[in-house]
Amino acid sequence: MALRSISDIRRQELRSAAFRVLQREGVHGTTLEKVAAEAGASKGIVLHYFRSKAELFEQVMREANMVLRQRVNARLAKATTPQERLVAVIEGNFEPDMFAPPVCHAWLSLCEQVPRDLALARVQRVIHARMHSNLMSGLRPLLPDSEAKLKALQISALIDGLWLRLGLSPGSVTPEQAIAVTLRTLGPELSPRS
Amino acid sequence: MALRSISDIRRQELRSAAFRVLQREGVHGTTLEKVAAEAGASKGIVLHYFRSKAELFEQVMREANMVLRQRVNARLAKATTPQERLVAVIEGNFEPDMFAPPVCHAWLSLCEQVPRDLALARVQRVIHARMHSNLMSGLRPLLPDSEAKLKALQISALIDGLWLRLGLSPGSVTPEQAIAVTLRTLGPELSPRS
DNA sequence: TTGGTTATTGACCGATTGGACAGTAAGTCA
DNA sequence: TGACTTACTGTCCAATCGGTCAATAACCAA
Numbered sequence: 001m002a003l004r005s006i007s008d009i010r011r012q013e014l015r016s017a018a019f020r021v022l023q024r025e026g027v028h029g030t031t032l033e034k035v036a037a038e039a040g041a042s043k044g045i046v047l048h049y050f051r052s053k054a055e056l057f058e059q060v061m062r063e064a065n066m067v068l069r070q071r072v073n074a075r076l077a078k079a080t081t082p083q084e085r086l087v088a089v090i091e092g093n094f095e096p097d098m099f100a101p102p103v104c105h106a107w108l109s110l111c112e113q114v115p116r117d118l119a120l121a122r123v124q125r126v127i128h129a130r131m132h133s134n135l136m137s138g139l140r141p142l143l144p145d146s147e148a149k150l151k152a153l154q155i156s157a158l159i160d161g162l163w164l165r166l167g168l169s170p171g172s173v174t175p176e177q178a179i180a181v182t183l184r185t186l187g188p189e190l191s192p193r194s
Numbered sequence: 195m196a197l198r199s200i201s202d203i204r205r206q207e208l209r210s211a212a213f214r215v216l217q218r219e220g221v222h223g224t225t226l227e228k229v230a231a232e233a234g235a236s237k238g239i240v241l242h243y244f245r246s247k248a249e250l251f252e253q254v255m256r257e258a259n260m261v262l263r264q265r266v267n268a269r270l271a272k273a274t275t276p277q278e279r280l281v282a283v284i285e286g287n288f289e290p291d292m293f294a295p296p297v298c299h300a301w302l303s304l305c306e307q308v309p310r311d312l313a314l315a316r317v318q319r320v321i322h323a324r325m326h327s328n329l330m331s332g333l334r335p336l337l338p339d340s341e342a343k344l345k346a347l348q349i350s351a352l353i354d355g356l357w358l359r360l361g362l363s364p365g366s367v368t369p370e371q372a373i374a375v376t377l378r379t380l381g382p383e384l385s386p387r388s
Numbered sequence: 389t390t391g392g393t394t395a396t397t398g399a400c401c402g403a404t405t406g407g408a409c410a411g412t413a414a415g416t417c418a
Numbered sequence: 419t420g421a422c423t424t425a426c427t428g429t430c431c432a433a434t435c436g437g438t439c440a441a442t443a444a445c446c447a448a
Contacts, residue, residue: 006394006395007394007395010395025310026306026307026309026310027222027306028221028222029310031434031435031436032435032436032437033435041396041397042396042397042398043397043398043435043436043437044396044397044398044437044438044439045395045396045397047436047437047438048394048395048396049395052436052437053435053436053437101309105309108305108306108309109306111302111306111358111361111362112220112221112302112303112305112306113220114361114362115220115295115299115302115361115362116219116220116223124362124363125363128359128362128363128366150371150374150375150378153359153367153371153375154352154375154378154379156355156359157352157355157356157358157359157367157375158348158351158352158355158379159355160354160355160358160359161350161351161352161353161354161355161356161358162351162355164305164351164354164355164358165322165347165350165351165354167305167308167309168305168308168309168318168322169318169319169322172322173347173351177344177347180344181344181347181348181351184344184348185348185352185379200424200425201424201425204425225404225405225406226405226406226407227405235426235427236426236427236428237406237407237427237428238407238408238409238426238427238428238429239425239426239427241406241407241408242424242425242426243425246406246407247405247406247407
């Protein structure tokens with residue numbers, strides 16, 4: 001953990017505040033004033049630390065992505081076989097404190113901007129690329145390449161779909177169900193014997 | 195087709211115009227003025243036919259849903275076996291003219307409002323319920339009930355996920371791939387021999 | 389202390405937008 | 419024709435919001 005200046009800490013506080021507001025209000029409902037209020041500061045300060053609202057959201061998305069990445073990486077580090085790597089990716093994407101309706105709302109709202117916001121689109125591309133790469137590291141040793149690619153698309157789309165589903169109707173999926181359904185989608189030959 | 199009054203026709207035109215703008219601009223970017231311009235009318239007329247912007251979007255979502263429903267139902271009507279019903283649902287959800295990036299953007303934008311718009315949430319619930327019911331009509335004869343429910347969740351989440359994927363990175367999935375991946379997810383025992 | 393940088397505030401502005409409304413044209417029915 | 423309803427337009431308004439700016443406070447180095 002590198003030394004963090006006052007301004008880095010402040011920026012962090014504002015990102016967190018923005019993410020909290022985002023969960024409740026969506027991108028459009030998240031005004032600079034609400035973010036400031038959530039952080040216990042004045043609106044001016046937000047634009048003191050971020051050039052614009054768009055930049056704030058970009059950094060919020062980058063950070064949310066970083067948290068998710070760390071979760072998955074922590075599990076991946078403990079995995080030794082390809083099968084375990086697949087399970088790590090899947091379980092990492094459904095940890096209960098992230099796979100929760102408010103968080104899904106925030107992601108959904110950020111994703112809605114992707115088609116019209118180049119910066120967010122870049123972050124989104126990175127997310128998909130990493131997901132694909134993580135899955136492929138488990139699939140390549142077990143399947144022919146073309147099969148592996150299809151499987152990766154299948155699993156990552158399913159994960160996205162389950163997130164979306166939870167965002168749209170809270171309570172319709174539990175983390176355990178999501179993991180069970182996704183593991184089953186791997187197929188019996190890919191999931192490690194429990 | 196029932197007789198349609200002038201006002202019904204006008205409403206229809208405005209809904210279509212709104213859906214077209216929605217594809218380009220998203221819910222927030224879709225202004226009453228833009229909708230009016232797209233329909234070749236003045237802004238006042240939009241509020242003459244719809245009580246509010248929210249009501250306009252609700253009806254746009256209802257109509258988009260209706261189109262999708264008709265597509266699926268047309269295929270379902272030709273299906274005779276449970277397996278054929280499953281294929282009908284899947285192929286109906288990936289017809290090339292609907293499974294296209296602009297349409298996905300529009301849906302994504304509408305879905306983003308769901309957590310904060312009761313009327314849209316109701317439409318969304320209907321959509322999910324119908325999807326579930328359609329899938330169950332194919333699955334129930336072939337699987338024990340608890341298995342069928344899980345399978346239905348799996349397939350519908352996968353379909354949602356593939357739509358989301360296409361909206362987020364246009365060109366990353368073709369309708370053929372989407373159908374192939376989803377059919378494969380059914381499992382060999384459920385998909386009809388080709 | 390002093391001088392300069394950074395942190396923070398609150399006032400202000402221009403632009404946008406949903407919606408209200410008054411008024412006009414056009415059609416309908418007696 | 420004339421009364422009444424419906425279609426439609428353009429204007430206007432209040433509210434909101436992102437962003438600028440000037441002013442001030444706090445901090446820090448010399």
